[in-house]
Amino acid sequence: MSSESKFGDYGGQYVPEALMPAIEELTDAYERYVLDNEDGFMDEFRERLRDFGGRPTPLQRADRLSERYDREVYLKREDLLHGGAHKLNNALGQVLLAKYMGKDRIIAETGAGQHGTATAMASAYLGMPCEIYMGRTDINRQRPNVFRMRIHDAEVNPVDIGSGTLKEAINETMRDWATNVEDTHYVIGSIVGPHPFPKMVRDFQSVISEEAREQVRDQTGRLPDSVVACAGGGSNTMGTFHEFVPDEDVDLVAVEAGGSELTIDEDEDLAPHSASLSTGEEGVLHGARTKLLQNRDGQILESHSVSAGLDYSGVGPELAYLADEGRVTPVNVGDDAALEAFHRLSKLEGIIPALESSHALAYLEEAVLGEQADDLGDLVVVNVSGRGDKDLDTVIEESEKRDLDAAPSMEVFEGEQ
Amino acid sequence: MSSSIREAFADEPPLISYVAAGDPDAESTKEYVRALVRGGADVIELGLPFSEPIAEGPTIQQAIRRALDAGMTPDRYFDLVAELREDAEVDVPLVCMTYYNLIYQYGDSEAQRASDASGKTASEGREGPEPFVEAAAEAGISGLIVPDLPVDESGPLKSACEAHGLDLIFIVAPTTTDERLDRMLDRATGFVYVQGRLGTTGARSDVSTDTHVSLGRLDETDLPKAVGFGISERDHAREIVSGGADGIIVGSAFVDLIAEGDEVADRLEAKARELKEGALDGAEKVPEPEGK
Numbered sequence: 001m002s003s004e005s006k007f008g009d010y011g012g013q014y015v016p017e018a019l020m021p022a023i024e025e026l027t028d029a030y031e032r033y034v035l036d037n038e039d040g041f042m043d044e045f046r047e048r049l050r051d052f053g054g055r056p057t058p059l060q061r062a063d064r065l066s067e068r069y070d071r072e073v074y075l076k077r078e079d080l081l082h083g084g085a086h087k088l089n090n091a092l093g094q095v096l097l098a099k100y101m102g103k104d105r106i107i108a109e110t111g112a113g114q115h116g117t118a119t120a121m122a123s124a125y126l127g128m129p130c131e132i133y134m135g136r137t138d139i140n141r142q143r144p145n146v147f148r149m150r151i152h153d154a155e156v157n158p159v160d161i162g163s164g165t166l167k168e169a170i171n172e173t174m175r176d177w178a179t180n181v182e183d184t185h186y187v188i189g190s191i192v193g194p195h196p197f198p199k200m201v202r203d204f205q206s207v208i209s210e211e212a213r214e215q216v217r218d219q220t221g222r223l224p225d226s227v228v229a230c231a232g233g234g235s236n237t238m239g240t241f242h243e244f245v246p247d248e249d250v251d252l253v254a255v256e257a258g259g260s261e262l263t264i265d266e267d268e269d270l271a272p273h274s275a276s277l278s279t280g281e282e283g284v285l286h287g288a289r290t291k292l293l294q295n296r297d298g299q300i301l302e303s304h305s306v307s308a309g310l311d312y313s314g315v316g317p318e319l320a321y322l323a324d325e326g327r328v329t330p331v332n333v334g335d336d337a338a339l340e341a342f343h344r345l346s347k348l349e350g351i352i353p354a355l356e357s358s359h360a361l362a363y364l365e366e367a368v369l370g371e372q373a374d375d376l377g378d379l380v381v382v383n384v385s386g387r388g389d390k391d392l393d394t395v396i397e398e399s400e401k402r403d404l405d406a407a408p409s410m411e412v413f414e415g416e417q
Numbered sequence: 418m419s420s421s422i423r424e425a426f427a428d429e430p431p432l433i434s435y436v437a438a439g440d441p442d443a444e445s446t447k448e449y450v451r452a453l454v455r456g457g458a459d460v461i462e463l464g465l466p467f468s469e470p471i472a473e474g475p476t477i478q479q480a481i482r483r484a485l486d487a488g489m490t491p492d493r494y495f496d497l498v499a500e501l502r503e504d505a506e507v508d509v510p511l512v513c514m515t516y517y518n519l520i521y522q523y524g525d526s527e528a529q530r531a532s533d534a535s536g537k538t539a540s541e542g543r544e545g546p547e548p549f550v551e552a553a554a555e556a557g558i559s560g561l562i563v564p565d566l567p568v569d570e571s572g573p574l575k576s577a578c579e580a581h582g583l584d585l586i587f588i589v590a591p592t593t594t595d596e597r598l599d600r601m602l603d604r605a606t607g608f609v610y611v612q613g614r615l616g617t618t619g620a621r622s623d624v625s626t627d628t629h630v631s632l633g634r635l636d637e638t639d640l641p642k643a644v645g646f647g648i649s650e651r652d653h654a655r656e657i658v659s660g661g662a663d664g665i666i667v668g669s670a671f672v673d674l675i676a677e678g679d680e681v682a683d684r685l686e687a688k689a690r691e692l693k694e695g696a697l698d699g700a701e702k703v704p705e706p707e708g709k
Contacts, residue, residue, distance in 0.1 A: 020567045178615065
């Protein structure tokens with residue numbers, strides 16, 4: 001089993017002993033229900049994704065982006081999935097699996113709040129009590145999602161330690177799990193954590209690339225030249241890439257958050273970015289060996305991104321492996337470019353993308369018209385991993401701060417209260 | 418193989434005391450370790466602070482934060498250990514408790530430091546946990562406890578510990594299955610760390626029934642068994658030792674005193690004495706006082 005828990009040297013199971021029996025139980029459940037479809041688990045999962053989740057999501061030709069970039073640009077519309085982000089694929093899969101395993105309590109962590117919202121939604125739908133841990137900083141910048149979680153009857157537990165972002169929320173959820181492991185399932189929100197989470201989450205998210213691959217062939221008669229997705233922990237990234245990995249002519253581009261700059265501030269022990277795939281060093285965090293933002297001693301650094309969903313110091317072990325192997329190309333774009341891409345898609349295509357997805361869209365601009373000058377080819381698929389309603393407060397504030405040309409006026413009209 | 422840690426269990430149930438190295442600074446840690454030894458501590462667990470201590474409760478998380486803010490690093494930690502080893506008052510084994518990333522990363526950082534000093538480009542670091550274990554052994558550490566390293570991933574660290582004569586101590590949890598217990602006992606040396614209850618570290622007001630169940634499952638084991646997680650009072654210590662433990666491990670109850678910052682050394686010494694006496698009572702099976 002040990003070799004199957006790894007991607008090259010990455011992955012593994014580095015957790016307190018108290019959790020190991022639960023992880024062995026989960027591994028067994030993953031193999032039986034997800035891989036072998038025991039008791040028709042996968043059939044039920046797919047049926048519920050269709051009826052409750054609204055799958056399949058469309059693959060839409062983006063006419064004005066295609067014109068701007070002088071090539072065919074297709075958008076995989078995960079923003080149209082129920083709840084407004086790809087996160088439901090995994091949350092629904094894991095909450096359903098927890099039911100099959102006879103667990104009676106769900107816990108999860110969340111950064112942007114999308115995973116927390118999806119887990120709260122899936123728990124409400126399947127009748128499971130649910131608690132969500134969320135860093136204080138993220139609570140303040142993602143308020144709509146906090147309300148959505150509560151509306152679905154989930155308890156939201158603020159985490160005040162450290163920078164109050166996803167890393168701290170994961171630590172706290174692991175502590176809860178270590179205390180209540182016998183009846184509780186921890187729905188990890190990305191392809192991170194100890195085996196089997198990275199594989200299991202990828203499998204639940206692979207529905208994105210299964211559909212996209214079939215849709216692009218149906219609609220264009222061929223496979224794309226490149227597939228672009230943003231990468232934080234990496235669940236939408238691997239979900240979007242997985243079925244294309246064997247197609248060696250298809251370039252897979254993982255766009256990380258370059259934040260405000262790429263260098264690490266050694267004095268402050270701060271990374272002003274979240275680009276662990278392109279700049280991180282190998283280490284062990286949250287149950288897995290992977291690429292991490294860390295200082296020379298191995299202390300984990302606080303990351304930064306304008307997008308809460310990408311603001312994490314690690315990345316999934318499978319992505320770290322595929323990047324080392326050269327199969328996935330890690331690139332990054334900064335906060336400003338992501339904000340501009342947010343406004344661009346909103347204006348040109350009538351779609352308000354999540355700030356996470358805006359990074360993927362920003363790379364398109366930089367690769368085709370900007371400094372990076374990468375050849376993405378004639379046919380490009382970009383994953384719009386979620387919708388941006390949750391980010392409006394951040395976008396307005398950050399656009400004003402930067403005096404961003406692309407941003408519309410947000411002044412309140414005269415006479416309006 | 419007999420180790421200095423194991424010898425601490427030879428005559429009477431040892432008190433194993435945890436403090437975070439560098440909380441609130443390295444000089445204070447030396448003073449506190451001396452106080453604990455005066456109070457009767459037989460083994461000192463010296464925490465090497467890691468930024469993501471997922472196995473710790475709030476008390477030790479905050480201690481680790483204070484130590485990191487005060488600049489504790491692996492190199493300074495080894496310096497501190499070496500200084501403690503030279504201190505005549507501190508004649509007990511020192512055990513390093515830390516998380517795997519610091520152990521794993523040390524080889525790379527060691528190469529980096531060497532290249533910084535020589536002004537040359539960094540060569541590849543020595544891979545894996547060996548450089549850390551070597552440095553720990555040189556400084557005078559007798560054993561390692563790594564709470565995020567289950568037996569399944571412990572192969573490379575175990576080899577390094579064997580090469581340098583360190584004990585690798587495993588934590589047995591209330592949830593540990595018999596099959597896992599067997600694997601752990603195959604690799605464990607020094608003592609078995611029995612996690613007294615599920616959850617994270619932290620002082621509690623009672624002794625969990627899990628403790629007695631876990632101890633029962635370890636009856637056949639040759640290795641001494643020490644119980645940790647939640648012990649804070651004399652009565653807990655007595656109950657745990659009379660229930661079959663060979664020693665007790667106390668962390669948060671001491672760290673709480675350090676956090677309060679008031680006459681710390683004297684209070685640590687008194688607390689250690691209280692807990693050690695509880696353990697001794699338990700070993701003699703002194704009957705419960707009437708009308709408790």
